[in-house]
Amino acid sequence: MNISKLLKERGNIVFDKTLAENKAESEQVKKKSLLADWYITGTNAVSKEGHIVNIDHSGNRAAAMIYGPDNVIIVIGRNKICGTLDDAVKRARNISAPMNARRAGYNPPCLQLNRCIDCKSDERVCFNLVIIEGQFVKDRMKLFIVDEEAGF
Numbered sequence: 543m544n545i546s547k548l549l550k551e552r553g554n555i556v557f558d559k560t561l562a563e564n565k566a567e568s569e570q571v572k573k574k575s576l577l578a579d580w581y582i583t584g585t586n587a588v589s590k591e592g593h594i595v596n597i598d599h600s601g602n603r604a605a606a607m608i609y610g611p612d613n614v615i616i617v618i619g620r621n622k623i624c625g626t627l628d629d630a631v632k633r634a635r636n637i638s639a640p641m642n643a644r645r646a647g648y649n650p651p652c653l654q655l656n657r658c659i660d661c662k663s664d665e666r667v668c669f670n671l672v673i674i675e676g677q678f679v680k681d682r683m684k685l686f687i688v689d690e691e692a693g694f
Contacts (some may be wrong), residue, residue, distance in 0.1 A: 543617070545582060553622065559602075581611035586638035587622050587630035588624040588685065594674040595630040597667070599637050600644070604672035607683070608685050614683040616657025639668040641694040 549622070557575040562568035565648070568625040580625060583603055587595040594616065596604045607614050624630040635658035645651050650665040652658050677683045 565609065572600065575602070576606050576610040578606075580613045580615065581606045582615045582617070583607065584618055584675040585616050585622065586634035586694075587659045588618060588687075589619050589624050589627045589630040591627055592675070593627045593630055594685070595627070595634045596670070596672045596674070597634040597642075598672065599642070599667040601670040601672075604670055607674060607693045609670070612682065616689060617692075618685070619688050621691040621692055622693065623687070631671070631673075633673070635668065638694050639666075643667045 546556050546561060547556045550556045556572045557578060559568045559571045559575075562571050576611075585594050585596050585607075589595070594607070596607065598604045607616070622633070624633050636652070636656075637657065640652040640656070642652070643653060644669060644680070647665055648652075648665045650667070652661045
């Protein structure tokens with residue numbers, strides 16, 4: 543979506559870890575984003591029952607979704623909609639986590655096996671499984687579904 547680039551060009555302050563020049567800067571950006579007024583993110587899966595399912599490496603995304611920023615916008619493609627919570631967790635474990643591991647340069651067993659084996663590898667990116675069932679603050683979180691295959 544290039545949203546970080548567009549917001550920066552517009553003059554907004556943007557905390558995007560992918561724009562950091564090194565790991566230390568990335569960590570600082572992740573911490574600063576927890577105090578942002580707005581947090582824009584994706585998620586790994588959403589069940590038709592209303593669960594938002596995230597598998598995270600460090601947990602910064604899930605943490606910001608749960609608490610911190612005053613407004614949270616979640617954008618997903620239709621490919622992330624699952625029938626049940628069980629289906630959503632399976633999608634996060636077997637599709638999202640391996641693809642995120644590959645993108646980030648990690649090599650857990652799921653990359654070769656094409657499925658989660660609930661490993662305890664140091665190379666895993668699935669240290670945090672977070673299921674959001676609702677929000678305490680009304681209207682804080684908004685979910686937008688894009689009618690296309692988007693993200694993993």
